[in-house]
Each structure stands twice: as C-alpha cells, then as structure tokens.
Amino acid sequence: KLADAVYNEIMSTSKWAKCCELNKNIPAPMDEKSMYAFYVIHVLRRHTKEALEFFNTLYDELKDRVEKGIAGVEFERYRMIHNSQPPWYALHIFRYLEKFGVVCVGSQYDFMLSGGWDYYYDEDGVPHVRAAEPPPELKDQIKTRDGALRALASWYLDYGLQARSFRFPMIERRNIDPSIARDWNCQGAIMHLNRGCEGWAVGQLEVRKALVEEGFSVLTYEGNVADPREFDEPRTFARIDAFLEAQGLKRLVD
Numbered sequence: 001k002l003a004d005a006v007y008n009e010i011m012s013t014s015k016w017a018k019c020c021e022l023n024k025n026i027p028a029p030m031d032e033k034s035m036y037a038f039y040v041i042h043v044l045r046r047h048t049k050e051a052l053e054f055f056n057t058l059y060d061e062l063k064d065r066v067e068k069g070i071a072g073v074e075f076e077r078y079r080m081i082h083n084s085q086p087p088w089y090a091l092h093i094f095r096y097l098e099k100f101g102v103v104c105v106g107s108q109y110d111f112m113l114s115g116g117w118d119y120y121y122d123e124d125g126v127p128h129v130r131a132a133e134p135p136p137e138l139k140d141q142i143k144t145r146d147g148a149l150r151a152l153a154s155w156y157l158d159y160g161l162q163a164r165s166f167r168f169p170m171i172e173r174r175n176i177d178p179s180i181a182r183d184w185n186c187q188g189a190i191m192h193l194n195r196g197c198e199g200w201a202v203g204q205l206e207v208r209k210a211l212v213e214e215g216f217s218v219l220t221y222e223g224n225v226a227d228p229r230e231f232d233e234p235r236t237f238a239r240i241d242a243f244l245e246a247q248g249l250k251r252l253v254d
Contacts, residue, residue: 003142005047006152010116010134012046013155015055017115017131022062023105024184027071029062032082032104033094034072042114075252077101078244081181083191083207084200085109085225096237097190100249105184108161108176109200116159119172127175128183132159177207178214188217188247190240196225219243 016038023030038058045051064070082104086093094104111117116132135141135151142148161172181189189211194200211218221239224230 002145003148004049006142006148007138008049008052009047009152010138010155012042012052012055013114013116013159014132014134015052015059016042016046017111017117019055019059019062020106020111020115021131022059022066023072025066026079026185027069027073027076028079028103028105028184029065029070029072030105031072031094031098032086032106032110033091035106035110036086036091039110046114071103073098073101073103075101076103078103078188078247078249079184079186080104080188080190081177081184081186082107082109083177083189084194084204085197086192087194087223087225087228087231089228090223090231090233090236093236093240096240097244099251099253100244101252102244102249104190105186106180108173108180111180112161112176115161116155117161118159119161119176127179129161129176129179173203174206174210178210178216181211181216182214186216188219188243191218191220192225193220193222194225195223195230196227217243217247 019030020035038054041051041054065072078101080097080102084107097104111129116134117129118132119127119129121127132155134155138151140147141151161176177189180186189208191204191208193204208218208220219239221236222230222232223236
C-alpha cells in the first residue's frame with residue numbers, strides 16, 4: 001500500500017540519518033566502506049518494512065558499539081570525510097587508509113542520498129546538519145492517497161538535502177561538507193574528482209575551497225566512478241601516502 005511505503009520511507013531515511021550521527025563519536029562505530037554495504041537497502045528498498053526493521057536494528061547495534069567503545073577502524077587516530085562517490089571498483093581505498101589509522105566517517109553522498117536531514121544555522125550563523133524527525137502526525141497524514149503523496153513530497157523538499165544541494169550547489173553543498181567535517185570531529189577530507197557524475201562535479205572545487213578555508217587538509221584524486229580505465233591506482237595510492245606523511249601519519253600495519 002502507498003501509505004505503508006510512504007511511512008516506511010520517511011521513517012527509514014530518518015533512522016539512517018540517526019545511524020550516521022552516531023559516527024560523531026570517537027572512535028566512530030562505523031567505517032565508510034561498511035556504510036556502502038547498506039547502499040542498496042537505503043537507496044532501493046527504503047520504502048519496505050524490512051528496510052525499516054533493518055535500520056532500527058542497525059541503530060541499536062551502533063549505539064551498543066558506542067557504549068562499549070568498539071571502533072569501526074582499529075587504532076583510529078585520524079578522521080576524514082569523503083567527497084563524491086568513490087570508485088566502486090576500488091573501494092579498497094578505504095581499507096588502505098585504515099592501515100594508517102585513518103577512518104572515513106562518511107560523506108555527504110552516503111549520508112544524504114537517502115537520509116532525512118535538517119539543514120539549519122545556529123545562533124552564530126554557522127550552518128549544521130542533524131537528523132530530521134518524522135512529523136508526529138505522520139500516520140494521520142497518510143490515511144488518504146493525497147495526504148500520503150503530500151507527506152512524501154514535503155519530507156523530501158524539507159529534508160532531502162541531496163536534492164536541495166543540486167538546486168543550490170553554491171550555497172548548501174558548499175556549506176554541508178565543512179559542517180560534516182566540523183561536527184563529526186574530522187581533521188581532513190579526501191575528494192574524488194569524479195568525471196563520471198556531472199551532478200557531483202558541479203561546485204566540487206568550491207567545496208574544496210570551503211573546506212580549506214575552515215582549516216581542513218584536503219586530498220584530491222582523479223577518476224571515473226563508472227570507468228576503471230580513468231583511475232590510476234598506483235598514482236592515487238602515492239598521493240595518499242604523501243598526504244598522510246604530511247599529516248605525520250605512518251603505516252601501522254602492512
């Protein structure tokens with residue numbers, strides 16, 4: 001039923017955002033490569049009862065990990081965000097970073113492609129993002145077809161920051177990455193200059209500039225999310241080595 005699908009979708013996207021918020025903790029309970037294992041669920045199946053049950057279970061598991069100090073990355077000592085989709089054929093980049101004690105706590109892409117997020121400014125005019133709360137009257141709103149469609153449209157117009165950032169690339173997208181890096185206690189960022197997605201390429205170097213202005217060290221590498229021929233792995237890993245050496249990080253494990 002439409003009403004059930006709308007309810008599950010709104011509740012699932014809110015819960016996924018709350019799962020991502022738990023990565024503010026030090027150590028982070030979840031690493032970004034593992035987050036992409038949930039990609040199919042929160043992108044393609046978020047309207048289902050099973051997806052909502054999964055994210056409720058995941059949230060409880062992550063809270064338990066936080067309470068027990070269980071880290072997503074062993075020996076966490078440096079925190080980064082990632083910008084743009086990673087090369088899907090080279091997700092081992094994240095495992096390579098882990099050898100230096102580096103954890104990628106997430107990205108605007110995997111946080112917000114399916115998450116429900118509230119974008120707001122604090123009393124000092126500093127932008128932040130936080131998990132959006134479903135409206136308390138949601139079950140009443142979705143009793144009719146018109147009400148269900150309006151509820152879904154309102155949710156995504158208000159809290160679907162991924163779509164909003166395409167509409168306002170120089171405003172919200174420029175601000176969101178520094179907000180995540182700051183509020184998720186990061187020291188740096190890694191940015192995939194991705195020739196395979198024009199939507200993410202829009203304003204990407206403005207985002208880099210904003211991160212640098214906020215004091216974050218930024219590593220860039222080039223590639224194409226859909227074409228491995230445009231990804232130079234040895235060169236990318238050499239850039240990672242040089243960047244991490246400049247941050248004073250040495251490899252902890254082979």
